[in-house]
Amino acid sequence: xxxxxxxxNQTNLFSTQKQFVKAxxxxxxxxxSGETMGFVGESGCGKSTVGRTILRLIxxxxxxxxxxxxxxxxxxxxxxREMRKEMQIIFQDPYASLDPRKTVKEIVGEAFHIxxxxxxxxxxxxxxxxxxxxxxxxxxxxxxxxxxxGGQRQRIGIxxxxxxxxxxxxxxxPVSALDVSIQAQVVNLMKDLQQKLGLTYLFISHDxxxxxxxxxxxxxxxxxxxxxxxxxxDLYKNPLHPYTQALLSAIPTTNPNAKRQRIILEGxxxxxxxxxxxxxxxxxxxxxxxxxxxxxxxxxxxxxxHMVACHMx
Ligand code: SF4
Ligand code: MG
Numbered sequence: 001x002x003x004x005x006x007x008x009n010q011t012n013l014f015s016t017q018k019q020f021v022k023a024x025x026x027x028x029x030x031x032x033s034g035e036t037m038g039f040v041g042e043s044g045c046g047k048s049t050v051g052r053t054i055l056r057l058i059x060x061x062x063x064x065x066x067x068x069x070x071x072x073x074x075x076x077x078x079x080x081r082e083m084r085k086e087m088q089i090i091f092q093d094p095y096a097s098l099d100p101r102k103t104v105k106e107i108v109g110e111a112f113h114i115x116x117x118x119x120x121x122x123x124x125x126x127x128x129x130x131x132x133x134x135x136x137x138x139x140x141x142x143x144x145x146x147x148x149x150g151g152q153r154q155r156i157g158i159x160x161x162x163x164x165x166x167x168x169x170x171x172x173x174p175v176s177a178l179d180v181s182i183q184a185q186v187v188n189l190m191k192d193l194q195q196k197l198g199l200t201y202l203f204i205s206h207d208x209x210x211x212x213x214x215x216x217x218x219x220x221x222x223x224x225x226x227x228x229x230x231x232x233x234d235l236y237k238n239p240l241h242p243y244t245q246a247l248l249s250a251i252p253t254t255n256p257n258a259k260r261q262r263i264i265l266e267g268x269x270x271x272x273x274x275x276x277x278x279x280x281x282x283x284x285x286x287x288x289x290x291x292x293x294x295x296x297x298x299x300x301x302x303x304x305x306h307m308v309a310c311h312m313x
Contacts (some may be wrong), residue, residue: 002027002063004046004053008273013057013241021272023049024060025114025224028299036194036201036254040208040231040247042269046224048092048206051170055087056080067148067168085115088161092173098145104131104156105141113162130159135189144152151182158190168200175210186213212236217305219242223280224272229307242285242309279311287312 005020022045026033039047053060056072065072070084091097092283098107105127112123130136134155145153154174171190175183191214194201205211211218211232218235220228220243228241239245246263265284270276276283280294293309299309 002050002053003061003063004049004058004067017052019273022176022193022224022275023272024053025306027221027224027278029219029226029229031168031202033200033202033215036203036214038211038218039202039204040206040211040218041220041221043206044269045193045221046174047221050161050173050221050255051089051202051204055084055089057089079116084113086166087170088164088166088176089170090154090157090161092301093152094157095145095177097157100145101188103142103144107145107156108141108159108163110160115164116166126163127159127175130163133162133193134159134296136264140247149182150178151186154178154186155189158193162193165197166199168202171201171203173205174203174206176205176224182212183210183241190214195299200255208247220247223269225309227281227309231305231307232249234306238306240306241281242287242311242312243281279309 002024003022004024005022008019008021025046027050029037039050042287049058052058054065056065060073063073067083068086070083071207072080072087075083096187105124108127109129110122111284112118112126117123118126119186124141127141131138131140136152136155136159145156146158157174165311175186175189178186187210190201193199199257201214203211203215215232217229217231218234219226220241222243228235228239228244230240239248243265244266249261249263263286267284269302272284276293277296279285279288279292285292289311295311297309297311299307302306
């Protein structure tokens with residue numbers, strides 16, 4: 001039941017009224033150890049907010065986040081700092097997320113300093129090992145971010161995230177800012193690292209082809225709500241929610257005989273300050289009925305591991 005509402009101050013002639021952007025509006029899901037759970041949806045649907053809220057990089061408005069049974073929202077600062085070693089994030093933009101004034105050694109080694117782990121000699125050798133792990137030369141440690149390509153910078157971002165041997169990593173559009181030719185290399189590296197280190201990923205992306213490549217299960221978000229959760233194969237073969245069907249119909253296919261019809265959604269995504277009543281997809285849904293305006297559909301399990309929130313299913 002996670003919620004994150006961001007306050008917005010809206011002033012007009014007649015009133016000063018507090019309004020909220022309902023970025024994440026009462027969602028529940030579970031991620032299994034060792035799996036990659038994808039989060040997909042258009043930009044602004046709340047997927048990055050989910051990733052940050054469950055790491056407590058931003059405080060949620062309401063709800064619980066259980067990590068191995070412990071509610072991390074209730075942890076006092078000291079325990080939270082300990083827990084942070086287990087939970088890390090890889091950011092979207094490797095240009096913006098690395099401090100340009102710091103060397104690779106300082107960037108990747110920062111966590112060791114924060115947690116007071118090891119002498120500077122030990123930290124240096126750890127950083128070298130981490131660079132090798134992400135496919136970079138250990139001789140790069142004294143260089144600065146601007147000396148690297150986008151793909152290499154993201155490797156540095158990955159090395160930083162893995163420094164303290166986390167169990168769980170939020171990957172927030174980790175390859176979206178990279179050239180298409182580099183994306184596969186970085187995604188494959190992340191897959192290898194998962195195998196090698198037994199990592200669990202929450203993989204956020206708007207690119208359904210990348211998600212198909214790396215994820216085991218997929219959650220689809222629309223306007224702050226979860227509309228469908230399913231195993232990858234199931235979701236691509238048999239998408240149930242009208243929004244998922246539209247999203248998947250937009251992926252170009254290499255098969256010229258494929259009968260799939262592109263579903264074009266009418267209208268824009270409504271404002272998350274005032275999401276539509278009932279099913280928040282009703283203003284754009286080709287199947288909407290009267291009940292859809294009145295009642296919000298619950299996310300329910302239709303079949304083993306295939307959950308959907310739609311009155312018509
Ligand atoms: Fe469309 Fe209604 Fe289903 Fe919402 S509940 S997705 S509006 S059919
Ligand atoms: Mg985002």
